[in-house]
Amino acid sequence: MAIDLKHEQAIERADLRQLRDIDINDVIEYVHEGITQWPTSLDLYKKYSVQRWNVYDLDFTQDKIDWQTKISPEEKEAFLAIATGFHHGERQVEADLSPELLASDSEEDKIFLTSQLEDEARHTIFFDHFYREVVGYQAPDIRGMLDASYEHITETFVGSFGYLAYLADRLLDRLDDKHLFMRFLTTYHLWIEGVLALSVMKTTLNFCRSRNVLPGYYTGFNATTRDESRHVQFGTSVMHRMLQQDPSLVADIHESLRTVLSVSSVASTPVFYDPIGYTAEDIKNIFMDQLNRKLRAVGVSLPPDLEAMAKNVRAEALAGG
Amino acid sequence: MAELFSDEWLQEFVTNANAGAPESLKKAKTLDYWEIVDKMGQSFSAPMAMVLKADEAHGLMEPKYALLNFEQGKVTEAHLCSREEASAAPFILQTDVTGWKRCKEGSMDVTQAVMYRNFLLTKGDIDAFFRIIYFFVEWLRAGIQQTEMSFPSKAAA
Numbered sequence: 455m456a457i458d459l460k461h462e463q464a465i466e467r468a469d470l471r472q473l474r475d476i477d478i479n480d481v482i483e484y485v486h487e488g489i490t491q492w493p494t495s496l497d498l499y500k501k502y503s504v505q506r507w508n509v510y511d512l513d514f515t516q517d518k519i520d521w522q523t524k525i526s527p528e529e530k531e532a533f534l535a536i537a538t539g540f541h542h543g544e545r546q547v548e549a550d551l552s553p554e555l556l557a558s559d560s561e562e563d564k565i566f567l568t569s570q571l572e573d574e575a576r577h578t579i580f581f582d583h584f585y586r587e588v589v590g591y592q593a594p595d596i597r598g599m600l601d602a603s604y605e606h607i608t609e610t611f612v613g614s615f616g617y618l619a620y621l622a623d624r625l626l627d628r629l630d631d632k633h634l635f636m637r638f639l640t641t642y643h644l645w646i647e648g649v650l651a652l653s654v655m656k657t658t659l660n661f662c663r664s665r666n667v668l669p670g671y672y673t674g675f676n677a678t679t680r681d682e683s684r685h686v687q688f689g690t691s692v693m694h695r696m697l698q699q700d701p702s703l704v705a706d707i708h709e710s711l712r713t714v715l716s717v718s719s720v721a722s723t724p725v726f727y728d729p730i731g732y733t734a735e736d737i738k739n740i741f742m743d744q745l746n747r748k749l750r751a752v753g754v755s756l757p758p759d760l761e762a763m764a765k766n767v768r769a770e771a772l773a774g775g
Numbered sequence: 776m777a778e779l780f781s782d783e784w785l786q787e788f789v790t791n792a793n794a795g796a797p798e799s800l801k802k803a804k805t806l807d808y809w810e811i812v813d814k815m816g817q818s819f820s821a822p823m824a825m826v827l828k829a830d831e832a833h834g835l836m837e838p839k840y841a842l843l844n845f846e847q848g849k850v851t852e853a854h855l856c857s858r859e860e861a862s863a864a865p866f867i868l869q870t871d872v873t874g875w876k877r878c879k880e881g882s883m884d885v886t887q888a889v890m891y892r893n894f895l896l897t898k899g900d901i902d903a904f905f906r907i908i909y910f911f912v913e914w915l916r917a918g919i920q921q922t923e924m925s926f927p928s929k930a931a932a
Contacts, residue, residue, distance in 0.1 A: 546890060604887060609808070609909055612886035617905045619890050624901065713902045717909065722808040 462487055465680060470507050473680070474673040478659035481676055482652060485683035489751040492691055495566040498684045502569040505684075507677045509579045512670045514587040520667040521588050528729040533661065534589070535725045536654050538606035540675075541581035545600055546615045547646065548574035550622040554638060557629045558692075566688055573681045580674045588671065608725075610771040613717030614646055636696060636706040643689020644707070645714050647682055648748040653741040653772045655679050661730040686748070693752045707754055715763035721770035737769035776925045779875055780827045780839040782855055784924055789843065789850045792918030800920075808909070815907035816848025816914070824861035826869045826897075833872045834929040848910060866899035876926050878919050885916045 465484045468476055493501075525533070551574060555567040582599050585591045593599040621638045628634055655675065662672040697703055727737060745764060749755065756764065777784035801809060827839040840861035843853040861867060874893025877883035888894045889912070896904050904911070 542890075601882060601887075604884060607884075607886070609886060609912060612889050612912060613905060613908055616886065616889040616908060617901065619892060620896055620901045620905070623892065623895060623897075709902055713905050716906045720805075720807050720811045720909075722804040722909075724805065 466501070467504065468680075470511055470673055470677060473507075473676045474669060476676060478656050478663065478672075478676055478679060481679045481683070482656055484680065485652065485686055486747055486751075489687050489690055489747075492694070493687055495560065495562040495688060495691075498688050499562075499566045499569055501684055502566075502573070502681075505677075505680060506569075506572075507576075507674075509576050509583065509674065512580070512583065512674045514583065514670040517584070517588045517668045517670040518590075521590075524665070524667050526729065528726075529661075532725065532727055532729040533658055534603075534606045536658050536727075536730075537581070537584070537671075538603045539611060539654070540577075540651070540678075541585060541603050542600060542607055542611065543615065543646065543651065544574055544577040544581055544678075545596075546618060547642065548578050550618050550642070553622045553625040553629070554635075554642065557625055557635050557638075563688075563692065566684075570685050570688070573685070577678050577681070580678065584671055584674070588668070608770065609722040610718065610720075610768075613771070614641070614650060614714050617713060618642060618646060632696065632700065632703065633706045636693065636703045637710040639689055639693050639696075640707045640710040641714065643686060644693065644748050644752065645711065647689065648686045649741065649744045650772055651682060652679075652686070652744050653737065655682070656740070657727065657730060657732050657737070664731060690748060690751045697753060704754055707752070708757065708760060711756070711760055712763070715760060715767065718771035719763065719766040719768060721768045723770070725770045727769065734769035737772055738767065741767060741769075741772055776923045778925045778927065779872065780841060780855065784922070785841050785853050785855060788918045788922045788924075789853045791921035792914045793849045794917065794921070796913055796917045797921065800916075812909050812913050813848070815910035819848055819907055819910065820846050821866060822864045823866040823868060823899075824856070824864035826861060826867060827875075828869060828871045830872045830927070832929065833927045835872060835927040848914070862898075864898070866904070867897050869895045869897045872926055875919070875924070878916075879924060885912050885919065 461480050462484060464472070465476055465481055521530070548571065551567065551571050555564055555571070558564050558567060578596065582596050585599055585603050586593070591599060591602040593602050618641050621634070621641055625631070625634055625638050659672060659675055659679070662668045693707070727734060742764065777787060822842060822844050825841045825843060827835070829835055829838045838858070840856050840858055841853060842856040842860055842864060843850045845851075871893050874883070874888040877893075878885055878888055883893070885894070889908070894915070
């Protein structure tokens with residue numbers, strides 16, 4: 455479902471107030487419009503300069519009222535199971551991005567990555583404010599707030615995000631290792647940002663839009679999704695470029711996917727999406743669509759064993775995106 | 776109460792970790808999950824060294840080392856060892872006092888300790904490790920929850 459030029463330009467230039475009225479489904483499509491055009495890292499940095507938003511401009515006053523009066527306990531449970539994955543996911547991608555900046559051998563890529571690092575820090579602050587001001591958790595600092603919301607995180611989260619943390623640590627030790635770098639890119643940009651995040655971003659946002667609740671969350675998270683478009687476009691572009699130079703790196707993409715998929719076929723705790731308008735089957739279909747689109751963009755297909763593993767992924771494993 | 780990384784602690788910890796999760800915890804998670812945990816554990820047989828990082832704030836001036844021999848997900852032998860012996864193991868899990876302490880107190884989950892690198896695999900194939908990560912998480916969690924332990928402190932040092 456491509457978006458027309460008028461919509462694309464509206465998303466491209468929208469400020470925070472305008473993002474409140476833009477449909478999340480259009481923003482998700484905007485991610486993919488960009489991928490097929492292979493923007494340069496400096497093109498993406500220019501977009502960042504225009505699209506950067508101020509997290510402190512968000513007003514959660516109405517969100518707090520909605521949370522207390524319009525959202526049922528079942529809806530809250532489903533909503534938090536997904537949103538908390540982002541609360542912690544944003545922290546993880548913020549904390550683990552710097553090895554990529556050090557390992558990158560392009561000055562333009564390094565410049566773009568500084569903007570992404572700032573984006574991820576802002577997203578972490580966004581979720582901190584949401585849990586503090588709307589959900590009502592109390593904590594003295596950012597780490598304390600992360601600890602407070604951790605009760606909503608399940609084991610599947612560590613499969614992808616723990617793996618990323620360990621890859622980041624290894625990459626710091628071996629900055630010239632292109633195979634390790636490709637595994638990091640696959641896990642960070644393709645899997646976590648391009649597949650996990652984009653598969654579930656629309657669930658909480660469509661819930662907000664259809665129920666006309668949580669305007670502050672909708673605005674901030676819609677802006678976050680637009681930021682992710684730059685990150686995913688950058689990551690897939692670098693992967694595509696590296697594969698053109700060295701096709702053997704496809705084995706590293708496959709190995710990383712084999713690792714994350716192997717721990718995504720089981721859920722330690724069921725997550726019920728129905729209260730926010732989705733079934734587990736809906737989520738799986740979105741996941742497969744996101745995975746296939748990113749792989750096509752990079753120019754990679756899956757061998758049969760990975761195809762089978764992808765089909766066995768549980769929807770709950772995606773809540774950690 | 777035995778101190779973290781003492782002989783007595785190690786034997787008690789390994790016994791409790793091998794025994795697995797208590798029933799109360801098992802009931803809180805899906806049957807499918809526990810089946811996968813078992814399957815993952817059965818696929819792992821290798822020596823693994825555990826290191827406790829030096830931590831001046833806790834009065835621990837030198838790292839401590841232990842070597843654990845896993846056979847199909849159970850530790851068949853464990854002993855405190857030298858740095859050299861630990862370095863030869865194919866897998867090394869580096870840990871810190873803060874991670875153990877917070878997990879024991881319940882203010883941090885084992886999965887969080889992995890993501891925050893309080894428990895970090897510094898040697899060994901990380902793909903192999905993460906493909907059976909649920910086994911390690913539950914093995915560590917069972918040991919931590921069921922073993923009473925004290926921690927190094929500056930006052931004691």
